[in-house]
Amino acid sequence: MRLTAYTDYTLRTLMHLGRNRDKLVTIQDIANVHGISKNHLMKVVHQLGLSGMVETIRGRNGGLRLNKEPVDINIGEVIRNTETDFFMAECFSPGNFQCSYASDCTLKSILHAATTAYLSVLDGVTLENLIKKDSRYASQACQISQDSALKPVRIHPAKSQVQ
Numbered sequence: 001m002r003l004t005a006y007t008d009y010t011l012r013t014l015m016h017l018g019r020n021r022d023k024l025v026t027i028q029d030i031a032n033v034h035g036i037s038k039n040h041l042m043k044v045v046h047q048l049g050l051s052g053m054v055e056t057i058r059g060r061n062g063g064l065r066l067n068k069e070p071v072d073i074n075i076g077e078v079i080r081n082t083e084t085d086f087f088m089a090e091c092f093s094p095g096n097f098q099c100s101y102a103s104d105c106t107l108k109s110i111l112h113a114a115t116t117a118y119l120s121v122l123d124g125v126t127l128e129n130l131i132k133k134d135s136r137y138a139s140q141a142c143q144i145s146q147d148s149a150l151k152p153v154r155i156h157p158a159k160s161q162v163q
Contacts, residue, residue: 007082009036009044011130014078017054018070018131024063051081070131076123086115 016030027045031038045064048054055067066073099105 003079004083006044007079009040010048010078010082012036013041013044013048014053014073014127015130017064017066018127021066024057024065026063070128071126073127074123075125075127075130076119079122080119
């Protein structure tokens with residue numbers, strides 16, 4: 001699964017605002033730091049404002065700031081709100097009956113479980129975790145990812161469990 005650029009920009013914007021809580025930040029500031037189009041960021045910031053996560057202050061001395069504490073911004077929720085769908089395969093599309101394996105396929109349930117696990121990990125992360133200077137959280141997250149990401153998964157039909 002790959003996150004869209006929109007979600008990536010949303011996360012970068014939130015992280016930038018979280019790391020710069022002591023001042024107002026402009027869209028241009030974020031665009032310059034990350035090399036992102038200002039026009040794309042305007043759409044991101046507009047939605048973040050509508051969601052209540054970001055306060056936008058208009059005018060000559062205006063800018064952006066977080067409207068919530070970083071600990072109250074859940075990354076799983078942010079990603080669910082910015083991604084258009086989590087259909088990992090064609091069989092997840094509503095009304096799709098073209099696959100000849102649809103009646104007895106287990107792939108869909110396995111991919112659903114994988115997506116649920118993916119989102120479950122993200123639900124355990126807040127913006128505070130992403131912006132902390134303490135690197136222990138990042139080290140633990142990377143270790144979890146390295147331990148599980150590339151291991152082959154074997155499914156034994158008789159046991160019906162993943163090893």
